[in-house]
Amino acid sequence: MSGPKSRKPLADSVAVHDQVYDAIRQALITGRIAPGVGVSLRSLAAELGVSPMPIRDAVRRLVAERALEINPANKRLSVPSLTAGRLEQLSMARLWVEPELAARAAPHADAALIKRLRELDAAVDEALKLGDVDAYMTANHDFHFALYQRAGAEVLLAMAGGLWLQIGPFMRVVFGRVGADGLVADRHAEAMEALKVQDAEGARRAIAADLSEGMDKMRAAVEAGR
Amino acid sequence: MSGPKSRKPLADSVAVHDQVYDAIRQALITGRIAPGVGVSLRSLAAELGVSPMPIRDAVRRLVAERALEINPANKRLSVPSLTAGRLEQLSMARLWVEPELAARAAPHADAALIKRLRELDAAVDEALKLGDVDAYMTANHDFHFALYQRAGAEVLLAMAGGLWLQIGPFMRVVFGRVGADGLVADRHAEAMEALKVQDAEGARRAIAADLSEGMDKMRAAVEAGR
DNA sequence: CTCCAAAAACTGTGATCACAGTTTGCGGGG
């Protein structure tokens, strides 16, 4: 109304291939698509109700992020299988980059962040109580990345996102074998305490411990499952 | 010849989009495409003599690897600009993952690897002497990754590859400002000495020092150039 | 029932076209 020039260059409309990317990514993170199974462009297209074209874009991106695999022999798509070696490398990488992000975010922690984290942690606990695996995975992911985003480290944040995407399928396997209540979220409280006083090293330690415990459980599950 | 069934399912023919990927990747690593400049699918297609379709696939991959950027406003493509923050994050990440790869590769070092590394290091020196920037970049890249590949750590290797891709444009800027002879390759010799006796920690230190020196020069160049 | 070969279905890849939004270039008025 009163706007002299309603500068609205748009570019708002989210591209279809981005929506497709998010959909597949979510399915991968929550483990809805099991490791080892094959997928195809047209089947995904039919399932999501779009043409194969945006699927192609999204899949290309996911392959680059190693969240999907492409068989070099017949060029067919599949979700990467779980191996002990892969898990070990992913664990080590996460254990380096995520605590670093937490430490960098600590100085920028404010009341709004704490509040948001508390809500997400409550959602985590709620999902654990209900045994809702998908909800737990989503809430846990959102908790970590709401924190990491405050680090203002775009490159490291992208690395963490890629690692989480790759390790998502492992998590589902853990839940399938040991049950969701095998994981405790106490470290989240520890992290929030550190953030309240902007204690970077405390946040680093808390997140490192949180990851370490989770990864240990995954490793045990993978070793037991072979 | 005694093979009962010469199983040869093929799948050899390299896809066009992979060739395109390599071409653009090489152009970025060697810095032939300057940071900040815009590119377009059709212009790349015309330059490489293919249809826009495989370009699209390759670009999608490079965007996922953060080697190319896509302006969220007008969705146009460009090479990411150099910022001190980006360089700092990339340095820190490289300084963690690459020495780790060197240390993991050390136990698997054999005479063939040493020989190959010596050749590549000679190529590095040769390129430095001639002032051939492209040749130096290529040889230096090949030296590092010939070593890293022996680590047998696919996930970490891919991370290192992605980081190198992102930092490539920075290197070219350094050469443009301080000259190629500003960089010494002595650390390569130090690394090879450690590899001869399969000294993992020695290899780790040598590669860390090599990177550290290079990144310092880049940082100085970036700070001086603003 | 077993085994093998032909056919049908499905796979990723690449090309071409249409479309809407953005940028650029050019011309004319002030």
Place this chain on the structure above:
DNA sequence: CCCCGCAAACTGTGATCACAGTTTTTGGAG
């Protein structure tokens, strides 16, 4: 000379089709 406005060129996106290779299904012979 400056600046505004319109048109042409260019941008990424999505759909559709064709093709070659692979897998799966099918059907018939032994």
